[in-house]
Amino acid sequence: MHPLNTTEAGEQINIQCLGCNCQDACRLRELGCIEGVKGKIISNNSNIVLQIGESRLAISEELARTILVSLK
């Protein structure tokens, strides 16, 4: 498992664990960023753009560090 901020554009990932605080994790999940869901990295310029389903989420580096993912 890697922190989300270490991934590269174009990589397919699988969300494994949201290690941020409760409120942020809750918000992420509501936006579709849930443990077990597949996603694709659109860009990683310290801040991440992550595609999950049809949602495109922008996530700061600070938050991305707390999200653990596995590469597909």
Next chain:
Amino acid sequence: MSDILKNQPLTIALVGNPNTGKSTLFNALTGLKQKVGNYPGVTVERKTGSVEIDGTRHKIIDLPGTYSLNHKKVDERIAYQTLIGEYEYEETPDLAVLVLDSTNLDRNMYLATQVMDLEIPMIVLLNMSDLAEERGIEVDTNTIQKRLGVPVLPIVAKDKGDIQNVRQAIADHDLEAPKPLSWKPQQPLAEAITLITDEWLHPHTDLPDRAHPIEALRLISNNQVSDDFKNHPRREVAEEIIAKAQSQLEDAGENPTAVEVMARYKFIEQCTSNGNGNHRQEESETLSDKIDAVVTHKFLGPVILVAILLLMFQAIFSWAEPFMNLIDLFFVQAGNTVAETLPPGILNDLLVEGIIAGLGGVVIFLPQIMFLFFFISILEGTGYMARAAFVMDGFMTRIGLHGRSVVPLMSGFACAVPGIMAARTIESWSDRLITIMVLPFMACSARLPVYALMISAFVPNENAFGFISMQGLTFFGLYIFGIVMAILAAWVMKMFFTDGESTPFMMELPSYKMPKWSAVFYNMFERGWIFVKEAGKIIMAISIVLWFLASYPKVEVPDSITNSTTTTEASFNAQESASSYKLKHSYAGQIGQFIEPVIKPLGFDWKIGIGLITSFAAREVMVGTLNTIYSVGESGGNTTTLKQKLINDKDPDTGEAVFSTLSAISLMVFFALAMQCMSTLAIVRRETNSWKWPAIMFIYMTALAYICSLVVYQGGQALGW
């Protein structure tokens, strides 16, 4: 609809995520029958309207766009409380119309499952079904309808036929609530909900029964007592029960903060299993991916953003000019016509010198404001605005702001009031407060009149470096000055507000699309009208007060000024001197002279002093004030432009020009920094719910303005400028 209810007027709530076309649908249903205002006490926009179906007029509430009813933000709370009938300023809806984005159904359905829990009769509209089809996303309406047990309609909100179908669906609806918790939480979650409902919500709160399950889930997933119960006398009971429910879930191997979301998404998957799922990830790079790779790029992103902003402001100024000239001409003509038509007297003076002159000074800047909102609407409509926020996040965090601060700050270029309203999207209180406190430094459109007047009168229309006009450069410089001051102020304030609660940046980037032109123009005219209406009221009142202050008491001009001349030219000069004398001895002149010693070191005379006082009501009043002051005592026939009058204005005692380029710059610096806007202070009061912050804002901004102007003027003089 059952026969009894057939002709009952209903209250219908439109519910949906942001960017789902909810507003387009609202406009299509209500047409011009709508009201835009604010909810009392908060800065969330309230849009209501009405629609007539089969002879019955139903009320429609366009609830704030929200991703979830797990309300953390004020707009989410309003949506939630309205739906459960607990919001004191809104009627309880009889029917909820959910607007979902067909191209992103899974995420949109999340909110739908929450609304269903509230046992409110509902219709689900799958909007943008054309886009979904275009992108090859299959949406199985029948399966969704069967699973949800409510009417489901694929629509395109722009399509007239589809709107007719929506009207029909409202008319045909039997107003029967869907079964509670249609997504049926499994054990042990169901047990936890029962525990909280039976031991806390039912005995200790007034919430209606239908809100119990969703409230219980909220308490479980938020891992704390919500703000609503913070001051509840039995708060510790709630805390104990929540802890009990959570440990039950943990014992059963569930994550209490994730279990609800997981369960809902599992249900959604069953509804849309034939639908869009994860199909997209297998595709190759789309155009949208390519655009995002560029505009969210670390270096290119900010460069593109600045280039777009520069182009935008350039276009605003050049496109607006012909319209402004026309408006100017119109008001000069109107003034002349009224002055010649009506017999001389108080009414003539009041109309020409008070009302027409003051109003003309406001309306003239309407073109710039409308063009600005035209561009802002396009940036929002295409989906770029969210990228701008994202691109700026790293930088904004460093200076003590938040990526989301970019949108409010950019809106601040038009007007601080909507900008401060837009700051509600920033979740962290400290980020939000700092954004609000520095936002009025952004060069709002109300400063433009003063900048435009001073620059055109006192900055030479020459080219610097051979290609950039000095006037344009000064304009640009003033904008940059405002931005730099905002950054510095934010940086200083961050040192005082280190509460450690800043929320990390996360937001949805809406998919790129062509802006809806009808919406762009609608927004442009709506904002223009709001500006005229809101600013117009204050300015009209102030213009009349000013005219009175500048015209009374009527004093006799000494013979030494009026009768000492023989030639025509000298007679004209005498007339000018006479009006100057009258003004100087009026109430306004007395106030201006009273404060003159304080503002003299900044290079301002008493006329500017009067303008500074009146412009504390609203900055653009300055120009109206100067117009009034300079037209007092003048005959209607020789109306010249204010600009010319400022240039020609001479001190009657010394004969020197009142204004120099240096004093004009000093004035512009003062205007760039001073807190001269009642509306902004009022909205800050509402947003922060205390007079403390507007008071601090007023004092620190005005003090800063005074000091900077003093440095500019005195420094400039010392350097011999």
